[in-house]
Amino acid sequence: MARLDLNADMEDVFALYNNTHFRGFSGAITADEVDSFIAMEDVLTVSEVVEITIDASRSTAPWGLQRISQDSTISSSKSTTARTYTYTYSDSSLGSGVDVYVIDTGLLVSHTEFGSRATMGFTYFTSNTDGNGHGTHTSGTVGGSTVGVASKANLIGVKVLKDSGSGTSTSLLAGFDYVAAQHSSRSSDSNFVGSIASMSLGFSGRSTSVETALKQLVSSGVHAAVAAGNDAADACDTSPAALGGSNSNVVTVGAMNIDDSVSQFSNTGSCVDIYAPGEDVVSSYNTGNSAYATLSGTSMATPHVAGLMAYLLVAEGSSVNTPAKMKKYLKNTAVTSELGTSDAPDYISGGSLIIANNGS
Secondary structure, X not given: OHHHOOOOOOOXXXXXXXXXOOEEEEEOOOHHHHHHHHHOOOOOOOOOOOEEEEOOXXXXXXXXXXXXXXXXXXXXXXXXXXXXXXXXXXXXXXXXXXXXXXXXXXXXXXXXXXXXXXXXXXXXXXXXXXXXOXXXXXXXXHHOOOOOXXXXXXEEEEEOOOOOOEEEHHHHHHHHHHHHHHHHHHOOOOOOOOEEEEEOEEOOOOOHHHHHHHHHHHHOOOEEEEEOOOOOOEHHHOOXXXXXHHHOOOEEEEEEOOOOOEOOOOOEOOOOOEEEEOOOEEEEOOOOOOOEEEEEOHHHHHXXXXXXXXXXXXXXXXXXXXXXXXXXXXXXXXEEEEOOOOOOOOOOHHHEEEEOOOOO
C-alpha cells in the first residue's frame, strides 16, 4: 500500500487484513492502481469486491439429528415438524472445548439453547446482535443444547452479514482475519481443542480473494464447512463452495430431505463433498430467548456438518485433527442411501447419496 501512497486512514481504504496466514486490504482504487498491484511480485491476487448472501428459505422441523446418527432412511410418514426424533451419539463430550466460529448474521447469545457457551466475537458492522435470525438458527444446529449436534461446543458469532442477510467480500475477509487471529492465539492454550468455521453463505459467482484467504485459513488448521448454495446449479461456480471436492480441504455441504433425496434447491456437482439435512430444520431463533423457527436451505445443512466436525474433534482426536484428515474421515464414514440408478442424479457416483454420519 505504501508503494502507492495508500494508508489505513484514507476514506477509500475499507479494511486491513493482517494476520500470520494472509495479509491484504479492501478499498476503492483506480484502474491504474489495480494494474500496479497486479505487477507487484509479492501480491498474490487482486479481485473485485463482491456481495455475499445467506442460503436459506422458510419452511418447517428437527429430524436432522436422527438422520446423521443412523444408517437408514427415516420413515417419511413421520412428520418433519415433530421434535420427537432420537439423536444417538457414542461420545458424551459432544464437542466440549471446541471453538466453532459461526460466520453469519451474528447470534442471540442469551438464547436458552446456548447456556453460557455463546459469545459474539466480531462484527464488521455497528450492530453486534443478530437482527436477522439466520445466524442464531445455524448456531443452534451446530451446538444447541436440544437441537444441536455438538451441544457442549463453544459458539462464537462472527457477524459478516447485515441484518438484511447481505454482506460483501470485504466483510467476509474481515471475519476470516478475526478467526485467523483467534485461532493463532487460542492454539497455545492448554485447553484448546480445535477451531471450526461454519459458513452458511455464498456469492453468485467466484471471488479469488475469498477463496485464497479461506485456503490459507484452512492451511493454518481451521476446519471449514461451507454451504453449496441454493440455486440448483453447479457448486463449482460459486465461492466459497467451489473450494470443495479435490480443490482444497474445505468441506462443501449440499442439502437433502427426509426422504434421502437431494433438495431441489441445492447446488450439486463435483465440488459438493457431502450432504446433510437441509429441509424442515427446526432450530433456535432470534425473536426470543426460547424462540424456534423452521428453515430450509444448504445453510441449514452446513451447520450439521460443522457440528459433526466439533463432535469428531473430541471423539476421534488425532484421526481428525487436521482439515485434510477431517475431510477424509467425513467422507469415509458417511452413509449412502441408494436412489436407484434410473433416478440417480449424474453428480452422485453410483446412484448413491453420500450423507454425513457420526458413526453411532
